[in-house]
Amino acid sequence: xxxxxxxxxxxxxxxxxxxxxxxxxxxxxxxxxxxxxxxxxxxxxxxxxxxxxxxxxxxxxxxxxxxxxxxxxxxxxxxxxxxxxxxxxxxxxxxxxxxxxxxxxxxxxxxxxxxxxxxxxxxxxxxxxxxxxxxxxxxxxxxxxxxxxxxxxxxxxxxxxxxxxxxxxxxxxxxxxxxxxxxxxxxxxxxxxxx
Ligand code: GRF
Numbered sequence: 263x264x265x266x267x268x269x270x271x272x273x274x275x276x277x278x279x280x281x282x283x284x285x286x287x288x289x290x291x292x293x294x295x296x297x298x299x300x301x302x303x304x305x306x307x308x309x310x311x312x313x314x315x316x317x318x319x320x321x322x323x324x325x326x327x328x329x330x331x332x333x334x335x336x337x338x339x340x341x342x343x344x345x346x347x348x349x350x351x352x353x354x355x356x357x358x359x360x361x362x363x364x365x366x367x368x369x370x371x372x373x374x375x376x377x378x379x380x381x382x383x384x385x386x387x388x389x390x391x392x393x394x395x396x397x398x399x400x401x402x403x404x405x406x407x408x409x410x411x412x413x414x415x416x417x418x419x420x421x422x423x424x425x426x427x428x429x430x431x432x433x434x435x436x437x438x439x440x441x442x443x444x445x446x447x448x449x450x451x452x453x454x455x456x457x
Contacts, residue, residue, distance in 0.1 A: 295337075396413065
C-alpha cells in the first residue's frame with residue numbers, strides 16, 4: 263500500500279479527488295496526512311475523511327529555509343512513500359526538494375514546458391493558445407521544470423474566461439492525478455525511471 267502526504271494551498275478539489283479514490287479499499291494508496299502553507303479551505307476535505315492535517319505558514323519563520331525545514335519535519339513525521347503537491351502554491355527550498363528526491367510530484371494546469379508558474383491558465387489564454395491541459399511531473403529545484411510523468415490536453419474554447427478554462431482543466435487534472443497515484447502504487451510507473 264502506497265502511503266501519501268498531500269500538500270495544498272487552496273480549495274483542494276484535487277485533494278478531494280484523491281481522498282475519494284483512496285477511501286476505497288480497492289485503491290492501492292492511502293493518504294496519511296494533508297499539509298498546507300496557510301489555513302486553506304481545502305483542509306476541510308481532509309477533516310471530513312478523518313485524515314490528520316497540519317499548517318506550516320512561511321510568515322511564522324525568519325527564512326524560507328527555516329520554513330522548509332519545519333515543513334519537511336512535518337511531512338517526514340508520517341514517513342510517506344510519496345508526497346503530492348496538489349495546488350501547493352509556494353516554491354519549496356532546495357533542501358526540501360532534495361530530501362524528497364524521486365518521491366515528490368506536482369500537478370500543473372498546462373502542458374509543460376508551456377506556461378510554467380502561478381498563472382498558467384491566464385498565460386495560455388494571453389498567448390492565444392488553442393490547446394492546453396495538465397501535467398503531472400516530478401519536482402526539481404526549478405519552477406515546474408521537473409521530469410514530466412503524464413499529460414492530458416484539451417482544446418481552448420473561443421471566448422472562455424480564465425476561470426471557466428481552469429475549471430475545465432481541473433476536471434481532467436483530478437482524473438490524471440488519481441490515475442498517476444494509482445499507477446505508482448501498482449508499480450506501473452516507476453518514478454526512478456523517469457527522466
Ligand atoms: C490546480 O489547477 C493546480 O494545478 C493549480 O491550482 C489548482 C488547485 O486547485 N496549481 P484545487 O485547490 O485542487 O482545487
